Amino acid sequence: MNLIYNSVETTYKMRKAALLFAALLTGATAWAQVPVPAAKQTKAVAVTGATLHVGNGQVVEKATVAFENGKITYAGPASGFKAAGTAYETINAAGKHIYPGLIQPNSQIGLVEIESVRATLDQQEVGLLNPNVRSVVAYNTDSDIVPTLRNNGVLLAQVTPVGGLISGSSSVVQLDAWNWEDAVVKADGGLHLRWPAMLQSGDTSPAAAQRKQARQQGLQELETLLADASVYKQQAREKENLKLASLTGLFDGSKKLFLHVNYGKEMVEAVRFAQKAGIKNMVIVGGADALVVSDFLKENNIPVIYSGVHALPARAGDDVYLPYKMPGLLHQAGILFCLDYDASLHGTRNLPFIAGTAVAFGLPKEQALASVSYNAAKILGVEDKVGSIEVGKEATLVVSEGDLLDMRTNKVSHAFIQGRQLNLTDKQQYLYQKFNGKYNQGE
Structure with missing residues (x-):
């Protein structure tokens, strides 16, 4: 009898210790x-x-x-x-x-958690033309990365998809919410077009010929899609076409087209392509050569999300400090711009410090603040709120x-x-x- 009693008491103590350990572990984690x-x-x-x-x-x-x-x-x-x-x-x-x-534009925050773990990646859809993709519905409010941004003053972000020619639509979210519906500040405010790179002249290799053909085919498909979308609203239809419906806002100005492009000639080509299609509002994303075509951008009233402050110069003959100086030079040129930290997702908390780098290389301090707050809000269309x-x-x-x-x-x-x-x-x-x-x- 005592043996049974002792055994029960021992089991009870062991369970109590296990529960206490579990409670302490839960409290710590x-x-x-x-x-x-x-x-x-x-x-x-x-x-x-x-x-x-x-x-x-x-x-x-x-x-x-x-x-x-x-x-x-x-x-x-x-x-x-x-x-x-x-x-x-x-x-x-x-x-x-x-x-x-502060506002981080062009970000995969909440779409990517651990880059080496496939199950935590939700930033890209298959295919080239995905205007109907809505990145915000995949936004993870429980991301471990989000609180690290808030502690450095970054309280909003533009959640942006990647991949293909048209990646999908982005939304602006605030970084403290239970779910994506609560997080939304502006839903589906822009579509993202990743302009295909031009080919180097003089390259006559078979691989170059294939890339050229693929580029031309992609642009032809894109042109056809935009042409169909421009008349979609006026057409009688029995069933909604999600791809075309998602593009119609580009033609009445309710959505912006974010053109991801860096090379000067490509910027001009992309803007003219969009204008020919009847698109009203455009934003350059990346913009490494924005200063080279600054007159063209000003003439067409196109702002820039500049992504390369902490980067190497694009060309061997460039000033080694040119990326650091670029925000100050864009300000002097009278171009509306904001800054994007794109070096790494986990480093997004360093957004205020790239603005600080720009201050050290000629950008006035309050303009540097505007480049990560007010200017970003204007470019993303949320300046009436934040x-x-x-x-x-x-x-x-x-x-x-x-x-x-x-x-x-x-x-x-x-x-x-x-x-x-x-x-x-x-x-x-x-x-x-x-x-x-x-x-x-x-x-």
Whole structure:
């Protein structure tokens, strides 16, 4: 009898220990999970005493930014702020800086998690012409990468598909949501065309002949598809054609065509091709040679998403610092542009620092901020909601202890999306705390 009792007691203790271990393990790993999205704003908030960087070039010293129900109600000098009977939760940000939430264009954030694991890749569809593909429906709000962006001030992204000639449509999302429907700021605002590269003159090899034939065939198919789409709305039909229906917004201006192209001659060719098809709004993505054709871009009112700040020069004779100088040169040329961090997906959190590099090579600091906030919002068509800190816009902003564009002083203490205060923890912080504790034992 005692043997049975002892056996039951031992089993009970073992199970209790196992449950305790499991609870501790769960508690430890919970730190490494993506934080729960913030609840809807219920109390008015006033961030006061900081230097306000509006995002459109304006700077206000000793400012106050107030917001209620997710909208900015005041943004200006602290001396001019009046509560007018509203009970505000006050955040003292004296000595700090307030910035609009930064925007990463042309990103596969939430579509790619681990590049070597096929099951985590959802950024590309098979085939050459996929205008009906909607990248936003594949956006993963539980991505481990997203919180690392928010901690550096990047609060919005353009989720963009890749592959083929027409990759599909992109959407702008905010980076704190339970699902893609909650995340959407602007759905399906643009289609992405990856312009086929021209062939080098003088290459008479069989492989070059095949590439030329494939290029011409692809462009002919594209021309036919756009021609069919331009008259699709006027045609009587029994069944909807998803490919043609997804293209019709290009002809009435409700959608933009994002032309992924770098070489100067190819930019001109791509723009003229689109204009001939009747497309109204275009954006160059990449734009390595944008300065070479700057007059053409200005004449046709075409903005640029410049992707190569942290890159090598394209040609052997180029200034070695040309990619760093390019944002400043585009600004001097009067071209509307924004910056895209495309070196690696996991490095997207470095978006503010490429703007900082541009400052070091001639771009005015507030224009550098605009290149990752207000200008990006204008190019993506969401400037009425985000991109700058102005009354009536969404309260999507960050508070940093130092210069947000400087990797030495970028330290975000508060971040808000639509007035909701974010939990600024991420997997990188968890790993730092874990191994910092491990290697400092016994000190």
